[in-house]
Amino acid sequence: MTKEQTEGNKQERVASEPTLRRLPTYHHYLKTLAERGRDVVSCTHIGNDLRLDPTQVRKDLAVTGIRGLPKVGYRIDQLLACIEEFLGWNNTTEAFLAGTGHLGQALLGYEGFKRYGLEIVAAFDSDEAKIGTTVAGHKILPVDKLANLARRMKIRLGIIAVPAAAAQQVAEAMAEGGITGIWNFAPAALSLPPAILVQNENLASGLAVLSAKIGRLSGLEIPRE
Amino acid sequence: MTKEQTEGNKQERVASEPTLRRLPTYHHYLKTLAERGRDVVSCTHIGNDLRLDPTQVRKDLAVTGIRGLPKVGYRIDQLLACIEEFLGWNNTTEAFLAGTGHLGQALLGYEGFKRYGLEIVAAFDSDEAKIGTTVAGHKILPVDKLANLARRMKIRLGIIAVPAAAAQQVAEAMAEGGITGIWNFAPAALSLPPAILVQNENLASGLAVLSAKIGRLSGLEIPRE
DNA sequence: TTCATATCGAGAAACATTTCTCGTTATTAT
DNA sequence: ATAATAACGAGAAATGTTTCTCGATATGAA
Numbered sequence: 001m002t003k004e005q006t007e008g009n010k011q012e013r014v015a016s017e018p019t020l021r022r023l024p025t026y027h028h029y030l031k032t033l034a035e036r037g038r039d040v041v042s043c044t045h046i047g048n049d050l051r052l053d054p055t056q057v058r059k060d061l062a063v064t065g066i067r068g069l070p071k072v073g074y075r076i077d078q079l080l081a082c083i084e085e086f087l088g089w090n091n092t093t094e095a096f097l098a099g100t101g102h103l104g105q106a107l108l109g110y111e112g113f114k115r116y117g118l119e120i121v122a123a124f125d126s127d128e129a130k131i132g133t134t135v136a137g138h139k140i141l142p143v144d145k146l147a148n149l150a151r152r153m154k155i156r157l158g159i160i161a162v163p164a165a166a167a168q169q170v171a172e173a174m175a176e177g178g179i180t181g182i183w184n185f186a187p188a189a190l191s192l193p194p195a196i197l198v199q200n201e202n203l204a205s206g207l208a209v210l211s212a213k214i215g216r217l218s219g220l221e222i223p224r225e
Numbered sequence: 226m227t228k229e230q231t232e233g234n235k236q237e238r239v240a241s242e243p244t245l246r247r248l249p250t251y252h253h254y255l256k257t258l259a260e261r262g263r264d265v266v267s268c269t270h271i272g273n274d275l276r277l278d279p280t281q282v283r284k285d286l287a288v289t290g291i292r293g294l295p296k297v298g299y300r301i302d303q304l305l306a307c308i309e310e311f312l313g314w315n316n317t318t319e320a321f322l323a324g325t326g327h328l329g330q331a332l333l334g335y336e337g338f339k340r341y342g343l344e345i346v347a348a349f350d351s352d353e354a355k356i357g358t359t360v361a362g363h364k365i366l367p368v369d370k371l372a373n374l375a376r377r378m379k380i381r382l383g384i385i386a387v388p389a390a391a392a393q394q395v396a397e398a399m400a401e402g403g404i405t406g407i408w409n410f411a412p413a414a415l416s417l418p419p420a421i422l423v424q425n426e427n428l429a430s431g432l433a434v435l436s437a438k439i440g441r442l443s444g445l446e447i448p449r450e
Numbered sequence: 451t452t453c454a455t456a457t458c459g460a461g462a463a464a465c466a467t468t469t470c471t472c473g474t475t476a477t478t479a480t
Numbered sequence: 481a482t483a484a485t486a487a488c489g490a491g492a493a494a495t496g497t498t499t500c501t502c503g504a505t506a507t508g509a510a
Contacts, residue, residue, distance in 0.1 A: 016467065020437050024429035028389070028412045042487060050414050055469060058488070070475040070488045088436050102334050106327035112412065116429055117436070156439065164253070181439040183431065187253045187337065189275050199435035203426075204249035204341055206408065210424035211313050211342070212245050214381065214406040241497065267457060280499060283458070295458045295505045 013086075015063040022060050024116075025050065027083045034076050042073030089117040096155050096179070097123045098170045099162035100130055100140055103185055107161060109136040120159070122149065126166065143170065150177025157181045164188040171198075238311075240288040245312075247285050249341070250275065252308045259301050267298030314342040321380050321404070322348045323395045324387035325355055325365055328410055332386060334361040345384070347374065351391065368395065375402025382406045389413040396423075 015023070029050060033041055043061070047054040061074065064082035068074045084090055097104055097120045107113075108123055124143040125131060131142050141149070150158070158174035160167055160182060167186035174182060181197045184190060190198055240248070254275060258266055268286070272279040286299065289307035293299040309315055322329060322345045332338075333348055349368040350356060356367050366374070375383070383399035385392055385407060392411035399407055406422040409415060415423055 015437065017434055018467070020434045021427075021430040024412075024427060024433050025414070025425070028429075029414050032413075044487070049416070053469065054487090056467090059468085062489080068488055069477095071477050071486045073487070087433050088440050093436065093439075102327065102331035106331045109327050110428070112429070113432075116432055118432060157435075181435055183435055187249075188257075189250070189254050191274070197435065197438050199431055199438075200250070201428075201431045202246075202249060203335070204253075204337070205246040206424055206426045207338075207341055207343060208249050208312050209242055209245045210382075210406055210408055210422065211318065212240065213422050213424075214318075215313050243497070269457075278499065279457090281497090284498080287459080293458055294507095296456045296507050298457070 013063045013065065015060075015086075019060045019063060022052070023064070023083055023087060026057070026060065027080065027087075030076050030080050030083075034080065038076060040069075040073045040075055041079075043068075045073065087116075089115065092117050092119050093157050094119050094121045094153070094155055095157040095159055095183075096121065096146060096150055096174070096177075097159045097161060098125075098143060098146065098174070099160065099166075099186075100125045100127075100135055101161065101163075104161035105135055107159060107185075108138055118157075121153070121155070126162075143173065146170070147173045147177035150174065150179055155179055157183065159183045159185070160190075161185045238288045238290065240285075240311075244285045244288060247277070248289070248308055248312060251282070251285065252305060252312075255301050255305050255308075259305065263301060265294075265298045265300055266304075267293075270298065312341075314340065317342050317344050318382050319344050319346045319378070319380055320382040320384055320408075321346065321371060321375055321399070321402075322384045322386060323350075323368060323371065323399070324385065324391075324411075325350045325352075325360055326386065326388075329386035330360055332384060332410075333363055343382075346378070346380070351387075368398065371395070372398045372402035375399065375404055380404055382408065385409045385411050385415075387411055 026046065029046065030041070043054040043057040046052070046057045050057075061079065064079075064086040066074055066079050066082040095118055097107060100108065100123050104123065108120060113119065120138065122141055123135065123138045124141050124146050126143045130140050133140055149155075155177065156179060158179040158181070160170055160174075162170050164186045167184065167188040168190060171182060171184070171190045171192055175192055175196055180195070181199070182190065182192070183199050183201060185201045187202055187204060192198065251271065254271065255266070268279040268282040271277070271282045275282070286304065289304075289311040291299055291304050291307040320343055322332060325333065325348050329348065333345060338345065345363065347366055348360065348363045349366050349371050351368045355365050358365055374380075380402065381404060383396075383404040383406070385395055385399075387395050389411045392409065392413040393415060396407060396409070396415045396417055400417055400421055405420070406424070407415065407417070408424050408426065410426050412427055412429060417423065
């Protein structure tokens with residue numbers, strides 16, 4: 001029997017980064033459809049609503065292992081389950097958060113993460129005044145405890161929401177604590193061993209894309225003279 | 226005389242989206258180099274620090290119109306100026322912010338935007354309790370005033386930081402107010418006239434990419450049996 | 451002064467992603 | 481029961497992005 005024949009065939013499919021980025025968007029969109037009582041949906045339909053090419057939607061969804069029905073589309077509940085399974089949203093990952101400024105608090109308070117299989121289990125700060133206080137149900141701990149605690153709790157994911165100047169130091173503490181993936185919101189290039197994965201989340205990037213697009217439309221016509 | 230010959234030759238160069246996303250990263254990196262007193266830098270050097278291919282760095286920087294010196298590299302001050310010029314960070318864009326929850330407050334309080342040529346000139350909320358209060362020096366206004374005020378102040382850019390359920394409504398108010406570009410932090414697909422540019426900033430996307438990469442490393446090996 | 455070297459710039463090649471095309475299949479209407 | 485249609489799936493083509501290659505040039509050493 002070949003492995004493709006098994007019922008729950010979880011082949012190790014690989015998704016490109018653009019596809020990966022779109023999957024959560026599909027998921028959220030499908031959730032709203034489901035809430036409105038819809039049962040099935042086609043790629044054409046999704047593409048219309050999300051301003052995407054239907055074929056691209058089909059290719060994106062295919063990586064999750066879903067199978068659709070010709071003339072009908074996909075069953076929304078199945079599709080949601082496949083995306084969640086594929087993105088690993090079923091098994092929770094525990095994470096540490098460093099930095100409890102505005103952004104850190106926004107992340108701490110974001111309910112959505114639970115759905116995405118992410119749980120922030122401890123928050124750290126270097127500000128004496130903040131240590132010991134509670135934010136969104138999390139007691140804030142001193143950042144110099146981070147490495148030790150991460151190792152003891154076997155934490156794998158770290159989130160950096162500190163000012164740029166402090167980011168490198170915090171990243172090193174995380175690496176020391178055995179953390180293997182860092183979600184970095186500080187606008188700073190972290191220098192770390194190559195084994196540690198870094199996902200940089202830079203607000204300025206999105207802004208740059210938008211500004212460029214707006215600029216191109218709203219006549220940056222260069223005078224010919 | 227051909228237009229290429231002019232001294233300040235600002236040709237309308239186009240940058241791909243990946244390039245646009247990297248430019249702010251280079252900018253920040255170069256700033257820190259400049260602060261440390263460095264004068265020049267090569268693509269090789271940048272690539273090493275930022276984990277990027279040197280050729281890619283060269284191609285990225287080329288779109289800004291910078292010219293380097295063989296064997297030396299680029300003058301950092303020139304390079305910073307070129308990136309700022311190219312991204313339009315010299316002429317300030319005024320923006321409206323809708324939603325003053327944690328994320329909205331983080332955005333309001335983010336000093337960095339000034340450097341990126343973005344100024345949030347007014348913040349809006351629908352919560353009666355918040356209206357009239359002041360956050361980071363901004364008085365919070367009722368969201369039903371948004372459209373009118375945007376039109377009167379000729380605002381072009383809107384930032385949405387409201388819950389997903391309210392996003393569509395706010396987006397429509399922005400459209401009504403003549404806003405042509407929307408930076409959307411709500412995890413919701415906005416349905417708007419095609420003339421309005423929408424840049425979706427979805428936290429879950431970055432998380433999905435990171436989770437997938439971590440998952441691929443940390444043995445999702447499928448048992449052969 | 452001449453040579454070796456590091457780096458730029460531009461075009462070519464390789465690779466990745468998106469879009470197109472076509473054959474197949476389930477539903478609905480005749 | 482049959483035909484028309486909407487939509488899937490898979491492979492091909494087109495497009496976009498990254499990486500490679502090579503000639504030119506500025507610096508520093510012999």
